[in-house]
Amino acid sequence: MISSLLPKPKHATISTIAVVLPKAKTASTALLPNIQNVPNIVNVASLDASNPQEYSKAVVDISGNKAAAQTSYEDSIPLKERYPNLKHHFPRYTLQTCPDDSLQQCLDETRKVVNMLIAHAEGIEEKKDDVDVVELSTGGLSDEGRGRTVEIRNYQEDPMLPPKFKLRKNRHKNPSPPPPILKAAPAEKITKEIKDKWKIPSAVSNWKNNQGFAISLGKRVVAASGGSLGTESSINVEKFGQLSQALEQADRQAREDISIRNEQRKLAAMREQEEKQKKLKSLVEKSREATGSRQYSGKRRGSETYDARKRSRK
Incomplete structure (x- = not known):
């Protein structure tokens, strides 16, 4: 009892009674394995240097089956890893060598299920000529409305018909912008050499200078020729000058x-x-x-x- 473990009260006149539970006479065997059918075998083992003891024999005797006993490390390795090139000789029958029609029946059922799945995926319904006849009985008093016969048939639906139900669009909100990619600043200082290395020079035009004034025609021709234009040139510069003056x-x-x-x-x-x-x-x-x-x-x-x-x- 839990009350027997508590301390004795100070102001109580009645003394507590100590309750002692009786002990079990026999040991409990609820968690022990079922060893009733195991024969009682006693083997004498001698641990002498002249006669070494075989422990595998003791394991086989206790298990009762030599195939189930693992007496070495090789017994714990699976057969597929121990013998990778092992050929199985199981009885695998074909349609011609099968003694009964079990293999043919399994093949027909599998083909039927596969065809049904393909037809369902393609939207093809099987033609069923079965007609279910249902008799309905009403609770009216008149003889005309007491019984009715209803025939239930399955008709194939036209795939070209427009949809019967309106499909609503999922008006989702715009997704949140992607988080910014933060990169740490370089620890090294930017020197003048690095700046000059990454500097992109401005475009140099052969037609206008930095101040925006147009360059004369003769200088343009010399610049276009790369400076190789000498006294002998195929272009008549004087005529171009006269043309510009006339204009x-x-x-x-x-x-x-x-x-x-x-x-x-x-x-x-x-x-x-x-x-x-x-x-x-x-x-x-x-x-x-x-x-x-x-x-x-x-x-x-x-x-x-x-x-x-x-x-x-x-």
């Missing part, structure tokens, strides 16, 4: 003609504006004269009417 003169003449034409247009526009101003002034003077004559005639008529009224009163 410059034509450009200058065109600019002068355009400036003269613009000045003439300005003078013509000024003359037209002066004529319009003169016409407007003449119209203003005429309108003023007309309004002045009207006012004078109105005053004269008013004075005449006033004199006539005075005379009539007298």
Whole structure:
């Protein structure tokens, strides 16, 4: 009992009773192997230098089977590793030498299963002419609705029909950007030699210099020839010079003609504006004269009417 292991209480009047469990008279053999059928064999072994003891014989006697006993290191090695070129002589029959139809039956069943899997993968359904007839009975009181016969058939589906169910797209979110690859900075200092080694020079043009001015035609020809162009050359440089001068003169003449034409247009526009101003002034003077004559005639008529009224009163 667990209470017997506890210390004695201080303020208790009843003393605890020690309980002692009885011990088993016979030893338990639950975990021991079943050794009832093993014969009781006693062999006398002598450990003398003149008569060496064979321990393998004792192992074989205990196991009872020489094939199951491993008395040496070679017995623990598998047969495939011990004899790699070992030929098996098992009874492997063919369709012609098989005494019964078990091999043919296994072959037919395997072929049937393989054909069924291939047809299912290709979407080909097997034609089944079997018709299942089912009789249904209703709970109605009328004789007409008591029994019905239903035939169940399997029809092959047309593979060219459009899909019956709408396939929704998986609208996944954009994946997260890849993590940056962090590299440690080089421990060595960058010297001037390393900078000069990795420096890429700027492009050098044979047509423009660093300041952006165009190079003359003669220098271009010399640069294109690689400096090998001497006094004797197939290109007439003087003609090219005359052509460039003619083009410059034509450009200058065109600019002068355009400036003269613009000045003439300005003078013509000024003359037209002066004529319009003169016409407007003449119209203003005429309108003023007309309004002045009207006012004078109105005053004269008013004075005449006033004199006539005075005379009539007298």
